[in-house]
Amino acid sequence: MAYSYKNLFFDLDDTLWAFSENAHDTFEEMYFKYHYDRYFYSFEHYYKIYQDRNLELWAEYGDGRITKEDLNRQRFLYPLEAVGVADAALAKAFSDDFFSVIPTKSKLMPFAKEVLDYLSGKYRLYILSNGFQELQCHKMHSAGIAHYFKKVILSDDIGVLKPWPEIFHFALSATQSELKDSLMIGDSWDNDITGAKNVGMHQVFYNVNGKTDLPFRPTYHITNLKDLMQIL
Incomplete structure (x- = not known):
């Protein structure tokens, strides 16, 4: 690592x-x-x-x-x-x-629970999402993953969506996290990866759609969530 x-x-x-x-x-x-x-x-x-x-x-x-x-x-x-x-x-x-x-609905991405089981004992896990308050926590409970996360930070909380810097700074403040030891993991190149890079946060691009025209090299690039177990 x-x-x-x-x-x-x-x-x-x-x-x-x-x-x-x-x-x-x-x-x-x-x-x-x-x-x-x-x-x-x-x-x-x-x-x-x-x-x-x-x-x-x-x-x-x-x-x-x-x-x-x-x-x-x-x-x-x-x-x-x-x-x-x-x-x-x-x-x-x-x-x-x-x-x-x-x-x-409760379908998860492949190996999501296995990876969360592995990571939850080693790191502080948070959700940082553009989704709506009335849906996201319900979805997590339905899928059986809510207990893995210490906090859920949503764009609804401050009225600003990823990739704007304000939501990343808000997430760091709300979780008392430091930029230097924080990592953003997401499937959206624009919202998750570019947004994190623009505030100086390392990123893992989960490339679920086979995107090839990457404007820059992310900190990590994976095509399967299980790859996180090799990185972290």
Whole structure:
């Protein structure tokens, strides 16, 4: 081990909790429950429209151009409007149901519990996530990983998202951690890796999507969470 770390800051979604799988499953359930097959050619047709607009809206939210309420209203309403269905009440019912179901999902990324078992006896573990307060802790409890973490730091806590420096400094302060012995672990190049690097924190890039065009070399680069057991 090249460095002596004490504090490990984990992203949650698609780093530990399998957000992409859990979200896909929940959206598919809601799609058929609310009979969206009346309006879309297939679930894949609906989900593609949703995902494309969702990415744009999250970028706007991250830049402070829209509120959390705007984000959640628009991303569920937009797919219906895109196919000529102006039904805000239907979108709201779908949204409310979605948010009640998704945090009950429990799929984790491969080897997540095994790795957390290994690390929890050696380091102080924290969550540093852009997710919403009403969802993240529920998701962790559903997946059986909440007990590994000493503190959960969320963008909701201060109204600032990764990769902005303020949330990293807030996380260090809230956990009484020092930059020199802290490590950020995440799957988002922009939010987790670039954000951490910009404040001088070492990083582990969990490259779940096979990203190849890396603008700089992260401190560590892994493709499997088990690789952390070799690094730390």
